[in-house]
Amino acid sequence: MNNSLFNLDKIIDLEKWHKLQDSLALVTKMAIITVDYKGTPVTQHSYCQPFCQSVRKDSSLSPYCQTCDARGGLEAVRLNKPYIYMCHFNIIDIAIPIIIDNQYIGAIMAGQIKLHDTETPLEQIVTRPSNSETNNKFKALEEEYLSLPTLSYEEVTTIADMLFHLCNYIVEEAIHKNSTIDMYKKALSIDIDNPSMDSMSSSDRTYRNIQAIQNELSSTLIDTKIKKVISNEIRSANPLLQPSFDYIYHHKNENITLSEMAKLCHISPSYFSRIFIKETGEKFSVFAPRLKIEWAKQLLETTDQSINQISDELGFCDAGYFIKTFKKFETLTPAVYRNMYRNNHTFKNSSELP
Structure with a gap:
C-alpha cells in the first residue's frame, strides 16, 4: 500500500x-x-x-x-x-x-x-x-x-x-483520470525522446502515441492484477499482531516460523497462536503457506516465470515442496493451473472475436 x-x-x-x-x-x-x-x-x-x-x-x-x-x-x-x-x-x-x-x-x-x-x-x-x-x-x-x-x-x-x-x-474516476493522464504524458514524450518521430506525419505520430498508450494500459492492468493479492496488506484489528502481518508481506521470500513472529510481536508463542487464530480464523501454519500459494497463483497467471523461479521467490525450500504445497491447497499442480488459466483466457478471447 x-x-x-x-x-x-x-x-x-x-x-x-x-x-x-x-x-x-x-x-x-x-x-x-x-x-x-x-x-x-x-x-x-x-x-x-x-x-x-x-x-x-x-x-x-x-x-x-x-x-x-x-x-x-x-x-x-x-x-x-x-x-x-x-x-x-x-x-x-x-x-x-x-x-x-x-x-x-x-x-x-x-x-x-x-x-x-x-x-x-x-x-x-x-x-x-x-x-x-x-x-x-x-x-x-x-x-x-x-x-x-x-x-x-x-x-x-x-x-x-x-x-x-x-x-x-x-x-x-479520479484514479482512472490520473492514470490516463500519466500514460498520455509518457506517450507524448516519445516525440521528444525518439528523433525518428520527426519524419513521421501527424497521423503516424498519433497512431504511435495511441499504441504507446495501449501498451502502457496493458502493463498497468497486469501490475494492478498482481497487486490485488500481493500488495493488499492486512490491517489487523489487534494491534499486537500488526508487526507480524507487515513482516510477512515485506519478506515474501522467507520461511517464517510462529516463534519468530511471536518474538517480533513481543508476546509468547502460545498467546500469539491464540490471538492469530481469533484474527484470521486459521492457524499460522495454514495461513502463511496459503498466502504464499495465493501469491504464486498471481505470478503463474501474469508472468512467464518458471516453477523453479516462483518457488525460489516465495521462499520454498525446493520446487518439489512448492508443487506439493500448491497441490494441497489447489488440488492440482502449478503447471496444470497455469495451462488451465491460459487456455480459459484464450478461449474467452477467441469467443469474443467477431
Whole structure:
C-alpha cells in the first residue's frame, strides 16, 4: 500500500473534496470526516456536533472515540460495505470504506446523530465503564447531547449507501483520470525522446502515441492484477499482531516460523497462536503457506516465470515442496493451473472475436 496511486491526498484535490464533504454534511445532517487507509484524517471534520467536539477534546474520553473510529473502520473493510454502529455514548456513527480494485484506500466516517426508532438493534462497538466523573461530564453536556440531530434508521441506511457509492465512484474516476493522464504524458514524450518521430506525419505520430498508450494500459492492468493479492496488506484489528502481518508481506521470500513472529510481536508463542487464530480464523501454519500459494497463483497467471523461479521467490525450500504445497491447497499442480488459466483466457478471447 505504499504506492502513491492509492494515497487519497495524491488521488483527489482535498480542497475541493472538503467543499463537497461540507455540502454532504449539511444535507445529511451528519458530521463527516475522511481518513486514509491508516485511519489518519485527511480532512477536517465537517459540522462536528458541539457534544462530540467537547468529548473529543476531553483527555479521558477522547481515547474511546478514537477506538470507536478504528474498530468501525476495520469492520467496514471486513464487510466491504458501510458499517452502522453505536459509539460509547450510544450515538450513531457510520464507517464507509473506500475500496478500489480490492484496495482499501480510506474511509468516510459519518454520524453523530441519534435515532427516532431507539429500539433498532445496533452494536455498541466500544463500552466505557461508568463512573461519577464521566457521569458529571455527561450532565454538564446534556443540553448539547439532547440537541443532536435525530434521523430514522431507514434514513441512516439510505445516506450510508449514498455516501458509499458516491465516494467510491468519485475516487475511482479520479484514479482512472490520473492514470490516463500519466500514460498520455509518457506517450507524448516519445516525440521528444525518439528523433525518428520527426519524419513521421501527424497521423503516424498519433497512431504511435495511441499504441504507446495501449501498451502502457496493458502493463498497468497486469501490475494492478498482481497487486490485488500481493500488495493488499492486512490491517489487523489487534494491534499486537500488526508487526507480524507487515513482516510477512515485506519478506515474501522467507520461511517464517510462529516463534519468530511471536518474538517480533513481543508476546509468547502460545498467546500469539491464540490471538492469530481469533484474527484470521486459521492457524499460522495454514495461513502463511496459503498466502504464499495465493501469491504464486498471481505470478503463474501474469508472468512467464518458471516453477523453479516462483518457488525460489516465495521462499520454498525446493520446487518439489512448492508443487506439493500448491497441490494441497489447489488440488492440482502449478503447471496444470497455469495451462488451465491460459487456455480459459484464450478461449474467452477467441469467443469474443467477431
